[in-house]
Amino acid sequence: MTLHPAIAAVTARIIERSRPTRERYLALIDAERTRGVDRPRLNCGNLAHGFAASGEDKAAIKAGGTMNIGIVTAYNDMLSAHQPYGRYPEQMKIFAREVGATAQVAGGTPAMCDGVTQGQPGMEESLFSRDVIALSTAVGLSHGMFEGAALLGICDKIVPGLLMGALRFGHLPMILIPAGPMPTGISNKEKARVREEFAQGKVGKAELLESESASYHAPGTCTFYGTANSNQMMMEMMGLHMPAASFIHPNTKLRQAVTRAAVHQLATIGWDGNDYRPLGRCVDEKAIVNAIVGLLATGGSTNHAIHLPAIARAAGILIDWEDFDRLSAAVPLIARVYPNGSGDVNGFHNAGGMSFVIRTLLREGLAHEDILTVHGKGLSDQARDPVLEGDTLTFAPAPEATRDDTMLRAASEPFLPDGGxxxxxxxxxxxxxxxxxxxxxxxxxxxxxxxxxxxxxxxxxxxxxxxxxxxxxxxxxxxxxxxxxxxxxxxxxxxxxxxxxxxxxxxxxxxxxxxxxxxxxxxxxxxxxxxxxxxxxxxxxxxxxxxxxxxxxxxxxxxxxxxxxxxxxxxxPPALGTGRELFAFMRHGASPAEEGGSAMMAQMEAIT
Known part of the structure; x- marks a missing residue:
């Protein structure tokens, strides 16, 4: 299918606007590949520190010649979406050994839960937690011990922050690994009803807490289509996940199989092989446009009007809200997921999910197929669903038609003609x-x-x-x-x-x-x-x-x-307490929202 002229025009606009900054970025990651810090350049004392506690992987890391994967994890067990990550590192080390690689936890990042801090003083730290996450990612990867990285994160500021930090190490191949949503709880309509009745004083706090507990009730991502699940959609549209990895439930055999495949694939695309796929080349102007298209087509989070400019800037790409607006006029709304519909992300996934979304957008020329993905030969290879037969994982073609046209439709028969x-x-x-x-x-x-x-x-x-x-x-x-x-x-x-x-x-x-x-x-x-x-x-x-x-x-x-x-x-006056005063320097230096609302990126652009 020929690319839609509006998609082509916006992409060309972004490429032209970004030409100087993108060229500088690509020069940086090329230089990091050739003369940056990596294991062969470490002094013996440096290297000995790096593998001292590596157990059975110690000899392999010491010898070199095999890929060592850095794991950057946003695990904590207060945040339901990230609680499943607790045992991922030990599993991923086993998966790496299966393909002759090793893995180490490079570092951890904070992971705020906006659901916990919503409407509370701590929410004033939420946006800037994204910069902290980016900085934490950079600290973890700065040791030069790794030839690739696995990024473990899902929720609102966490995926953007991981990418912002990781893209400054864009010479390394990387894959984002999700953990999946919790099962469906009470209906979203019922949850909204109780909230509105509480606002009117018709029910008390006990009834409200019971309702909320029936909605947010298990390990996994919250099931409404907010920023966290929009993050997962964008990673699929950019080709940074294994196909259709986003919405498989935690703690299932299929989830573990897809995680295992991601680790194996990361070893395949390492920089010493014939299929080198550095993150900084994967995240290009076309991939960023794909992310915006997916956001509009699925009715995703408005927060990404801030996060995507910040992510793009980390890769030397400049986008603005006019790009969103022009694409919105051309991209139809093809999904109705709560709060834009009655069903949740589990229903969306069952209706065809991201594999169907990618297939139908490509058929109508609404997305770039020719991007460098972490798996397959282009975006069309992301339009597949993982299938586990016994212990064998395969990827089947996306469904030809939606399984529920009240929730998901073909781009040729949308709910609305624009992305909204x-x-x-x-x-x-x-x-x-x-x-x-x-x-x-x-x-x-x-x-x-x-x-x-x-x-x-x-x-x-x-x-x-x-x-x-x-x-x-x-x-x-x-x-x-x-x-x-x-x-x-x-x-x-x-x-x-x-x-x-x-x-x-x-x-x-x-x-x-x-x-x-x-x-x-x-x-x-x-x-x-x-x-x-x-x-x-x-x-x-x-x-x-x-x-x-x-x-x-x-x-x-x-x-x-x-x-x-x-x-x-x-x-x-500036508020005090809950640690908010510690973030004063970030508030003072923050860029405008259209440029990402980031103190870190504003300073970085001044340097580069």
């Missing part, structure tokens, strides 16, 4: 809105604003019946530089209640909503942020704001002379 993630621009700045779960009647909201500087104040106003009207709720000083850009997900039930009561409601913020944002229109990630002097800092209660996904605009209806004369509101 749009750029809004106007006299308040630039921001993102996701429309795939929003009723088209609410794509344009024009109403007076109520301005807040803290999400808890929004809930107090809701409880006091102060928002019982058409309203644009403004929550400002929520950007990366202000307070680390926490998600405002706990506003969802209250705003949904107002909307259900018939009011025309929208959220406007320089912060984030949730990767699982749903039916309430939310204009988010607004730049410039309030702390950087953005126009949102001038808004006052009662100003009329128009947010329109129909025509891509966002504007305040205030006389121009009055607007120009207004001063910006004073920023709240």
């Amino acid at each position: 993630m749009r750029l809004l621009a106007g006299n308040l700045g630039r921001c993102i809105i996701k429309t795939s779960a929003v009723d088209p009647d609410r794509w344009t909201i024009e109403a007076p604003v109520r301005v807040f500087h803290d999400q808890d104040d929004v809930l107090h106003a809701f409880d006091a019946k102060e928002l019982e009207r058409d309203v644009v709720v403004v929550v400002r000083f929520q950007g990366p530089r202000a307070n680390g850009m926490p998600e405002l997900h706990k506003l969802t039930p209250a705003l949904s209640v107002l909307q259900n009561r018939g009011y025309r409601v929208a959220l406007l913020t320089d912060g984030r909503m949730s990767g699982a944002s749903g039916k309430v229109p939310a204009a988010i990630h607004l730049i410039p942020e309030a702390l950087a002097g953005g126009p949102i800092a001038k808004l006052r209660d009662g100003d009329v704001v128009r947010i329109s996904a129909d025509d891509g605009t966002i504007a305040v209806r205030v006389d121009e002379a009055e607007w120009a004369a207004r001063a910006n509101a004073d920023a709240p």
Whole structure:
């Protein structure tokens, strides 16, 4: 199938914009391959330290000549998605020996659970945990002991952070290894109902906790289609997983077989063989476009409007929100996964999952087939499903048709003709809105604003019946530089209640909503942020704001002379406690959201 002209045009735009930075990046990883730190260049004392505790692998690592795989793990047993990783290293060492390789844990990274910190002070550290994860990855790989790496991570900031750090070692071949989702719990509709009833005071905390515990109930990734599961989708679209690896349940024979195959494949694509596939060459402009296409086609997380620019920059690739907007106009919505539908990722996987998504997108010319993947000869080889027959793993072709057209459809017969993630621009700045779960009647909201500087104040106003009207709720000083850009997900039930009561409601913020944002229109990630002097800092209660996904605009209806004369509101003082003060240097140096909201990447770009 011929590549869709919009996909080709956006890709060409990115390649041209990125030419100088991408060339510098490729020169860097080529130089690292030829003169960087690796085992043959280590002094004897260095090397002896590196294998001193390696047990039965000690002789092989000492002798050299075999691939040593560095494992970077985000394991902890508080985070349900990462709890299954606990025993992966010991298993992966066995799998490596089966193909004449060795493996060592290069290092660990933190792994925050946004589900635990959502609406809490710790959420103000969440975005910057991504930079910490990238730095931790770099520390682990800096020892020069490895000819390849396996990256163990799944959730919101963790996969982006792993990639951002790993791409600075882009001369090494690497594979991301997931652990899979938990089984389906109570229905998402029931979970949302209880949350909204709690917001209205109709049920108490005991009932709410019982509901939440029936939803988040086992090891594995949460089953709604938020940032974590969107991460897994993107890794498939970029060819950085084994085929259809994302949504196999933890602690099953098939999951273990796919992990084993990933370790074997990593040994195959090592730098001393005939099939060398360095990460920095796999993650190119076409792979990044594929990730955006997959995000739009499946109705994925708005958080990736921040994460993908940061990942891309780590590989010398520059993307912006206009790229998302142009691709969204061409890419149809082919998946309905909660909160954009009633079923969860398990239902999505059973309906055909990522193998079907890749197949149908390629058939319609909506993705680049000719990318360097970690397995197979291109993206079409990712359109396969792992099948275990006895102890033998094979990969079968993706299904020809969806198994559930209420959840997953062919790109030729989509739910909606566009991907539903749009750029809004106007006299308040630039921001993102996701429309795939929003009723088209609410794509344009024009109403007076109520301005807040803290999400808890929004809930107090809701409880006091102060928002019982058409309203644009403004929550400002929520950007990366202000307070680390926490998600405002706990506003969802209250705003949904107002909307259900018939009011025309929208959220406007320089912060984030949730990767699982749903039916309430939310204009988010607004730049410039309030702390950087953005126009949102001038808004006052009662100003009329128009947010329109129909025509891509966002504007305040205030006389121009009055607007120009207004001063910006004073920023709240930085919050203390829960370790937030330790991240002050990251907030101070953070780049704008459209560039990834990263202090680390901003500094790196200044150097390179």
